[in-house]
Amino acid sequence: MLDVTFKDYLLTPATAAYLARQHGLMIDGQSVAALSGKRKAIYDPASEEEITTVAESGAEDVDLAVRAARAAFEGAWAKVTPSQRGRILNRIADLIEANGDELAELECLNSGKPLQFCRNVDIYGVADMFRYMAGWATKITGDTHNPSMPGEWHAYTLRQPVGVVGQILPWNFPMNMAAWKIAPALAAGCTIVLKPAEATPLTALRIAELALEAGLPAGVLNVVTGKGSIIGDAITNHPGIDKVAFTGSTEVGKHIARSCVSSNLKKVSLELGGKSPVIVFPDADIDAAVAGIAGSIFFHAGQVCAAGSRLYVHDKVYDRVVEAVAARAKALKVGPGMLPGHDLGPVISRAQHESVMSYIEKGRGEGAEVVTGGRSLGQKGYFIEPTVLANTGPGMTVHDEEIFGPVLCAMRFDEEDLAGIAARANASPYGLSSSVWTRDISVAHRLAKMIQSGIVNVNAHTSPDASLPYGGYKQSGWGRERGAEVLDLYTQIKAVAVKLA
Structure with missing residues (x-):
């Protein structure tokens, strides 16, 4: 059946209520309007009809989100123990499953993917990613070393969170890609400024709300919605962001890499195109x-x-x-x-x-x-x-x-x-x-x-x-998502050498 209208859909009450809301940006644990007051329509690609609107942020909103993320990274989130981080990630997974019907419908409406796949495949995969990374939160460790330098030494390494990360998502798998980005960053102890794709922001905003409900401190996960050309550049050029993770086209990935290098040489990981x-x-x-x-x-x-x-x-x-x-x-x-x-x-x-x-x-x-x-x-x-x-x-x-x-x-x-x-x-x-x-x-x-x-x-x-690392050779990207390897994207190694005698 083609040529439908939005009224032909039988939505759950939770989904209908969510679409009727005035969606803001998620900054420092609050849903707030963009400073400009602008809003952007979101469309159903099957009927071409508007289904809701979201705030359209600008560079000034990104700056507020970065400041909130920095304050959380140096404040409340730094005091959360690894086991507590793991419990929060597990609670997020539980809430994703509990709200699975709503999330699946939002994903279907926003991306066009058939509802049965969103409900029966995506919800499981998203929850599983949070649970998998929850297990890693307590297992991020350094090593001891045995130097050959003259004298007596005690040497070891620390693996520490990279800091405030900017994460830029694609439109094809909005919910899955949000989980692939958010879960390992939280497990590692980072804070986040997340930019969903311009066309598909709904499930990322909803997951951010569920994360707060799960006990995530305010400011740890911030979501800014709007045009990629504006927000993406604001993220990659912002000196307060320590690392950028991007999934999308190779062309845009190259632009992001250049911006990260020319701004403050921030770390960058890229999961790009393919011709498999x-x-x-x-x-x-x-x-x-x-x-x-x-x-x-x-x-x-x-x-x-x-x-x-x-x-x-x-x-x-x-x-x-x-x-x-x-x-x-x-x-x-x-x-x-x-x-x-x-x-x-x-x-x-x-x-x-x-x-x-x-x-x-x-x-x-x-x-x-x-x-x-x-x-x-x-x-x-x-x-x-x-x-x-x-x-x-x-x-x-x-x-x-x-x-x-x-x-x-x-x-x-x-x-x-x-x-x-x-x-x-x-x-x-x-x-x-x-x-x-x-x-x-x-x-x-x-x-x-x-x-x-x-x-x-x-x-x-x-x-x-x-558990399987995912990423590309050649122009398909830098770095690996999923698996233990993804922790390399969100941590950095510090060597500590103590001369004892």
């Missing part, structure tokens, strides 16, 4: 591979940085795999995520819709075969058919660039040399994720070493576990 390869060998479980391929590229309308958008299939099974993936694509039901029975929702905005459709047209113009899909759907909302393109290859725009939509580029290979296969997979400026489909354990492990990506999945394309 999927490699299918003839001995693979073809049914499982087809399901994994389709799920990877079409989930959330392809708006996933790790989406398996470059498909390499051995010539022996190429026709079978591509035909089966195309059949799955045709069977997927596209429509508003708030209504049941839909597998794909809309892309986030008119601009994103136009971008994806232009890529499809470029693909046609460069000689790609549209096996299925390729059309815009409906008169309202930003819906696009799941699309499979064949006869693609290096040098074609659809092959080389990140589309960030439900568009798969399929290619054959007949090489038996794994180095040659890896070279094709690695022929990209990106290196975020990848997958290998085979029953041959030797092939799987050998190829996993050769592929240049932050994560290599075997007989799956996604592995969304809080």
